[in-house]
Amino acid sequence: xxxxxxxxxxxxxxxxxxxxxxxxxxxxxxxxxxxxxxxxxxxxxxxxxxxxxxxxxxxxxxxxxxxxxxxxxxxxxxxxxxxxxxxxxxxxxxxxxxxxxxxxxxxxxxxxxxxxxxxxxxxxxxxxxxxxxxxxxxxxxxxxxxxxxxxxxxxxxxxxxxxxxxxxxxxxxxxxxxxxxxxxxxxxxxxxxxxxxxxxxxxxxxxxxxxxxxxxxxxxxxxxxxxxxxxxxxxxxxxxxxxxxxxxxxxxxxxxxxxxxxxxxxxxxxxxxxxxxxxxxxxxxxxxxxxxxxxxxxxxxxxxxxx
Amino acid sequence: xxxxxxxxxxxxxxxxxxxxxxxxxxxxxxxxxxxxxxxxxxxxxxxxxxxxxxxxxxxxxxxxxxxxxxxxxxxxxxxxxxxxxxxxxxxxxxxxxxxxxxxxxxxxxxxxxxxxxxxxxxxxxxxxxxxxxxxxxxxxxxxxxxxxxxxxxxxxxxxxxxxxxxxxxxxxxxxxxxxxxxxxxxxxxxxxxxxxxxxxxxxxxxxxxxxxxxxxxxxxxxxxxxxxxxxxxxxxxxxxxxxxxxxxxxxxxxxxxxxxxxxxxxxxxxxxxxxxxxxxxxxxxxxxxxxxxxxxxxxxxxxxxxx
Amino acid sequence: xxxxxxxxxxxxxxxxxxxxxxxxxxxxxxxxxxxxxxxxxxxxxxxxxxxxxxxxxxxxxxxxxxxxxxxxxxxxxxxxxxxxxxxxxxxxxxxxxxxxxxxxxxxxxxxxxxxxxxxxxxxxxxxxxxxxxxxxxxxxxxxxxxxxxxxxxxxxxxxxxxxxxxxxxxxxxxxxxxxxxxxxxxxxxxxxxxxxxxxxxxxxxxxxxxxxxxxxxxxxxxxxxxxxxxxxxxxxxxxxxxxxxxxxxxxxxxxxxxxxxxxxxxxxxxxxxxxxxxxxxxxxxxxxxxxxxxxxxxxxxxxxxxx
Numbered sequence: 001x002x003x004x005x006x007x008x009x010x011x012x013x014x015x016x017x018x019x020x021x022x023x024x025x026x027x028x029x030x031x032x033x034x035x036x037x038x039x040x041x042x043x044x045x046x047x048x049x050x051x052x053x054x055x056x057x058x059x060x061x062x063x064x065x066x067x068x069x070x071x072x073x074x075x076x077x078x079x080x081x082x083x084x085x086x087x088x089x090x091x092x093x094x095x096x097x098x099x100x101x102x103x104x105x106x107x108x109x110x111x112x113x114x115x116x117x118x119x120x121x122x123x124x125x126x127x128x129x130x131x132x133x134x135x136x137x138x139x140x141x142x143x144x145x146x147x148x149x150x151x152x153x154x155x156x157x158x159x160x161x162x163x164x165x166x167x168x169x170x171x172x173x174x175x176x177x178x179x180x181x182x183x184x185x186x187x188x189x190x191x192x193x194x195x196x197x198x199x200x201x202x203x204x205x206x207x208x209x210x211x212x213x214x215x216x217x218x219x220x221x222x223x224x225x226x227x228x229x230x231x232x233x234x235x236x237x238x239x240x241x242x243x244x245x246x247x248x249x250x251x252x253x254x255x256x257x258x259x260x261x262x263x264x265x266x267x268x269x270x271x272x273x274x275x276x277x278x279x280x281x282x283x284x285x286x287x288x289x290x291x292x293x294x295x296x297x298x299x300x301x302x303x304x305x306x307x
Numbered sequence: 308x309x310x311x312x313x314x315x316x317x318x319x320x321x322x323x324x325x326x327x328x329x330x331x332x333x334x335x336x337x338x339x340x341x342x343x344x345x346x347x348x349x350x351x352x353x354x355x356x357x358x359x360x361x362x363x364x365x366x367x368x369x370x371x372x373x374x375x376x377x378x379x380x381x382x383x384x385x386x387x388x389x390x391x392x393x394x395x396x397x398x399x400x401x402x403x404x405x406x407x408x409x410x411x412x413x414x415x416x417x418x419x420x421x422x423x424x425x426x427x428x429x430x431x432x433x434x435x436x437x438x439x440x441x442x443x444x445x446x447x448x449x450x451x452x453x454x455x456x457x458x459x460x461x462x463x464x465x466x467x468x469x470x471x472x473x474x475x476x477x478x479x480x481x482x483x484x485x486x487x488x489x490x491x492x493x494x495x496x497x498x499x500x501x502x503x504x505x506x507x508x509x510x511x512x513x514x515x516x517x518x519x520x521x522x523x524x525x526x527x528x529x530x531x532x533x534x535x536x537x538x539x540x541x542x543x544x545x546x547x548x549x550x551x552x553x554x555x556x557x558x559x560x561x562x563x564x565x566x567x568x569x570x571x572x573x574x575x576x577x578x579x580x581x582x583x584x585x586x587x588x589x590x591x592x593x594x595x596x597x598x599x600x601x602x603x604x605x606x607x608x609x610x611x612x613x614x
Numbered sequence: 615x616x617x618x619x620x621x622x623x624x625x626x627x628x629x630x631x632x633x634x635x636x637x638x639x640x641x642x643x644x645x646x647x648x649x650x651x652x653x654x655x656x657x658x659x660x661x662x663x664x665x666x667x668x669x670x671x672x673x674x675x676x677x678x679x680x681x682x683x684x685x686x687x688x689x690x691x692x693x694x695x696x697x698x699x700x701x702x703x704x705x706x707x708x709x710x711x712x713x714x715x716x717x718x719x720x721x722x723x724x725x726x727x728x729x730x731x732x733x734x735x736x737x738x739x740x741x742x743x744x745x746x747x748x749x750x751x752x753x754x755x756x757x758x759x760x761x762x763x764x765x766x767x768x769x770x771x772x773x774x775x776x777x778x779x780x781x782x783x784x785x786x787x788x789x790x791x792x793x794x795x796x797x798x799x800x801x802x803x804x805x806x807x808x809x810x811x812x813x814x815x816x817x818x819x820x821x822x823x824x825x826x827x828x829x830x831x832x833x834x835x836x837x838x839x840x841x842x843x844x845x846x847x848x849x850x851x852x853x854x855x856x857x858x859x860x861x862x863x864x865x866x867x868x869x870x871x872x873x874x875x876x877x878x879x880x881x882x883x884x885x886x887x888x889x890x891x892x893x894x895x896x897x898x899x900x901x902x903x904x905x906x907x908x909x910x911x912x913x914x915x916x917x918x919x920x921x
Contacts, residue, residue: 015635021322023348033673034687037665041637041691044663049351051344054671057361059340065575069594073341073574076599077348267687268679287683292690328629330655356658358651364668366647372882376901380648380881383906384655 003130005300010293019048022079022306026115029055029085029097034267035115035123038294039082042302045295048079055085067100071107079306081108084115087156092231095119111305121158124266125166127297131290132172132218135262139172140200145216145257147209148178149274150244154225154236159266161188163220164203168195173202177212179247181226181239209247213256219284220264221249221275249275254284262286310437312607317600326355329386329613333422336362336392336404341574342422342430345601346389349609352602355386362392374407378414386613388415391422394463399538402426418612428465431573432473434604438597439479439525442569446479447507452523452564454516455485456581457551461532461543466573468495470527471510475502480509484519486554488533488546516553520563526591527571528556528582556582561591569593617744619914624907633662636693636920640729643669643699643711648881649729649737652908653696656916659909662693669699681714685721693920695722698729701770706845709733725919735772738880739780741911745904746786746832749876753786754814759830759871761823762792763888764858768839768850773880775802777834778817782809787816791826793861795840795853823860827870833898834878835863835889863889868898876900 024043028036040050055061060070074081083101090096097118105112114122129139136142144167146160160176161184167174174196176184183189189205196203206212213219229236254263263275263284271277280287331350335343347357362368367377381388390408397403404425412419421429436446443449451474453467467483468491474481481503483491490496496512503510513519520526536543561570570582570591578584587594638657642650654664669675674684688695697715704710711732719726728736743753750756758781760774774790775798781788788810790798797803803819810817820826827833843850868877877889877898885891894901 021352023351025344028671031671031673031676031678033679033684036667036672037639037688037691040665041663044637045635049348050665051347051357053343054361054668057335057338058343059338059575062338064338064577065340066578069574069576069578070340072595073598074344076595077344077602267683268673269683270678271680271683288686288690291687295691328659330658332651356655358654358664360650361668364642364645365650366645366882369645371645371884372647373885376881376883376885377647379902380905381651383902384651384909 002126002297002300002304003133005303006130006297009299010296013045015045015047017047018303019043019046019079019306022048023077024048024050024080024082024302024306025074025078026050026052026082027055027058027060028052029061029089032084032115034291034294035084039115039298042295042299046299046302048302048306067103068107071104072109075109078110080111080113080302082113082115083117085117087118090118094230113301113305116158118156119158119161121162123294123298123301124159125162126301127293128163128220128264128290129166129170130297131264131286131293134289134293135286136217139170142172142217143175143215144172144218144220145175145177145212146220146222147212147249148182149221149223149247149249150240151223151270151274154233154240155223157184157224157227159222160184160224163222164188164192165195168192168201168203169199171199171201175212175216176203176205177209178207179243180207181228182224183227185227209253210256213253216257216261218262218264219249219254219257222265223274248273249279251276251278251282254279264290267291309433309604309607309611310440312610313437313604316606317603320352322352322354324354325610326350326353326386326613329355330384331355331357331387331389331609331613332381332385333357333359333389334362334365334367335359336368336396339391339422341598341601342391346422346605349602349606353606353609355609355613374410375414378411379416382416385417387418387420387609389420389422390424392424394425397425401534401537420608420612423465425463426465426468428469428573430601430605430608431466432469433608434600435470435527435571435597436473436477437604438571438593438600441596441600442593443524446477449479449524450482450522451479451525451527452482452484452519453527453529454519454556455489456528456530456554456556457547458530458577458581461540461547462530464491464531464534466529467491467531470529471495471499472502475499475508475510476506478506478508482519482523483510483512484516485514486550487514488535489531490534492534516560517563520560523564523568525569525571526556526561526564529572530581555580556586558583558585558589561586571597574598616740616911616914616918617747619917620744620911623913624910627659629659629661631661632917633657633660633693633920636662637691638662638664638694638696638916638920639688639692640664640666640696641669641672641674642666643675643703646698646729648905648908649698653729653912656909656913660913660916662920681717682721685718686723689723692724694725694727694916696727696729697731699731701732704732708841708844727915727919730772732770733772733775735776735880737908737912737915738773739776740915741907742777742834742878742904743780743784744911745878745900745907748903748907749900750831753784756786756831757789757829758786758832758834759789759791759826760834760836761826761863762796763835763837763861763863764854765837765884765888768847768854769837771798771838771841773836774798774838777836778802778806779809782806782815782817783813785813785815789826789830790817790819791823792821793857794821795842796838797841799841823867824870827867830871830875832876832878833863833868833871836879837888862887863893865890865892865896868893878904881905
């Protein structure tokens with residue numbers, strides 16, 4: 001339903017009054033470009049109003065107010081609340097940012113939308129399904145590769161987690177590719193396997209670049225930090241650095257994929273580190289459509305939740 | 308009139324177009340949750356537009372522009388200006404933040420709304436009257452207790468000042484309760500006495516917790532720093548710390564009050580330091596209604612001033 | 615056309631729906647008062663929506679995303695993009711902030727508006743023409759003085775550059791006045807001379823205060839740093855400091871100008887350093903009208919570019 005509505009919104013971007021007088025309050029503990037702009041403009045184009053606050057300018061962010069009180073009060077004012085909170089905010093205690101978000105959701109009397117925390121980035125993953133459908137029509141039987149890549153900083157596992165959970169749920173043949181040491185949370189992997197079973201898709205994990213890229217329909221590249229040394233930056237870096245040059249997504253690797261394969265990334269991307277300019281700007285790449293679709297899908301999400 | 312209009316707005320939250328095309332520009336020198344969101348959403352629901360700026364991102368906040376020039380220029384653009392400025396911005400020189408706000412008001416050709424300075428928080432106090440009327444119907448003959456409480460930081464006197472001035476003006480029987488050394492400004496106390504005289508209410512200051520809480524209809528708890536050591540953080544702390552455990556508002560103290568008494572706080576509140584969870588989440592507490600009412604009352608204020 | 619439309623907007627400030635459903639996204643690397651508020655309120659009064667982001671809260675500002683990717687993605691969401699970026703952001707490498715802005719413009723599929731970079735401030739200059747026409751009716755034969763003044767910090771050359779280029783293009787008789795060592799970029803000066811030739815105006819550079827102020831119709835005072843020591847703060851300061859008291863725009867200097875001369879400044883202005891209170895608040899001064907006109911002119915700019 002949401003994806004169907006999103007398709008309609010994309011076909012016709014004419015502003016509506018569907019959320020007239022409604023406000024969506026977003027609190028950002030961390031930077032944002034796509035999420036912030038696409039949610040804001042989604043609200044605007046639905047006739048509603050986006051408000052955003054840097055967390056450190058609120059009493060919640062100043063740790064002077066409980067999540068409960070902030071949630072209870074904002075619920076009195078706004079039609080919905082959005083939160084972005086990365087692992088650094090809760091000192092890289094695994095899952096702690098998600099817990100804070102859950103605590104706010106628990107007390108909120110209006111819908112709370114996860115704008116990416118330390119474990120999940122659900123609106124990105126739902127948009128990614130929309131983009132794959134747009135480009136590939138059918139999802140069944142399509143090989144979806146999620147490949148790890150090197151990045152100068154240890155990034156959260158939110159995008160890979162949401163990606164494997166969502167792609168397996170929608171029946172894709174999901175291949176997770178990463179070097180040893182970059183395993184995702186075993187609970188996530190278990191859920192992904194169950195999803196694949198239920199949906200009729202598949203889920204496999206490989207460490208070989210050739211095996212991963214071979215005949216892929218969709219190549220999704222993303223860096224994440226090793227959970228083995230989560231929050232231990234020095235050790236984690238030592239594990240990550242050796243893979244720097246080998247794991248970049250380049251034209252040679254894309255040659256292994258299907259001729260009409262698509263290259264995806266949630267952005268921002270470090271050019272020529274995560275993927276080469278040749279790939280990002282090349283014929284396989286759909287990264288700007290993917291970013292644009294955030295707008296259309298989130299309009300449908302906001303309509304569903306805030307109406 | 309404002310309170311009557313606020314009541315109507317609360318009864319019917321349907322968005323209007325009463326402030327269509329009008330902008331309310333808010334400059335925040337300090338964090339905010341309720342003030343910022345409630346004023347923003349008030350403007351939105353009246354069909355107007357809220358803008359807010361972190362002071363440090365403006366030339367005024369950068370001390371590169373005079374209050375006069377900022378006021379004169381913003382007056383050309385906006386229908387109203389709001390300022391929040393706490394004591395730390397003017398280095399705890401008593402009243403200096405209020406003076407800066409007055410300077411801006413002096414030069415502004417549009418209404419300036421005090422969003423809390425170092426001396427006053429008038430929109431909070433007006434809302435508090437609204438909430439008391441909502442809960443208690445009549446104000447006459449009601450015992451209003453404003454009790455000091457411990458807080459890990461020395462807080463400004465803006466809320467207690469505005470509270471005693473407003474409650475006495477509206478004819479309540481006001482009891483101000485605090486330990487020795489936490490006296491409010493004598494000019495404020497004199498004004499409060501005069502207000503009580505004129506309005507037919509009363510005003511007394513007590514130091515005994517039992518005496519203060521006994522038979523109260525309304526319990527308003529709030530911490531503030533000692534004016535004796537205003538800006539001398541070390542000395543002030545030594546005075547404050549011994550009262551830490553005794554002055555918390557807990558169920559035992561609430562037992563002394565009327566059965567149908569209400570517990571109020573402007574929020575944010577340090578839970579189990581200023582008041583216990585039992586009180587904040589208990590049957591006397593009206594803190595979330597009180598926070599919600601900021602929205603309705605400020606809609607009426609904005610309509611009156613910006614229309 | 616833009617200036618004519620601006621005149622209409624000034625005559626009738628009634629909000630319109632001309633940019634309904636359209637969003638203007640502004641990214642600020644630096645503080646702002648007039649630019650931010652006037653563009654925001656311009657969008658609002660045209661029925662559109664302004665969004666602004668502190669650059670450091672975006673991936674572009676965090677240097678985690680290329681200008682290309684940010685430009686491409688924002689183009690998918692917004693009807694226009696605005697950027698403010700001063701020299702400090704690119705470490706006072708002459709022209710580097712303008713280059714970054716040009717890079718974004720190059721990849722953007724929607725209009726990009728320069729909200730002041732290290733080389734230019736075009737919206738200010740266009741508004742200044744509007745203000746001069748408003749006050750002086752005809753531009754031909756009017757002596758426009760741009761005088762340097764001392765300021766405690768080395769300011770960018772954006773305003774003087776845009777001022778001499780624009781005033782010469784519109785046919786004014788432009789006198790550029792500054793102490794030795796504060797020459798503008800020779801390319802700018804060459805362009806200004808060519809502009810004057812084409813427009814029928816004139817362009818001269820003088821170092822004598824008397825000569826500069828004598829019989830001026832318009833006095834525009836502005837400080838800028840010496841290009842000789844651009845980014846070398848210590849040396850630049852030594853060059854600047856000796857001119858501190860002599861170069862202030864005061865009543866004595868204004869006495870040399872035409873009786874009906876006007877005093878202009880883009881604001882913010884350091885009072886009694888760049889110009890005296892007597893001048894800023896005096897009968898020649900049009901600084902608040904000049905600031906107000908930003909709103910009207912930018913409404914016309916936004917209509918032209920975003921419609």
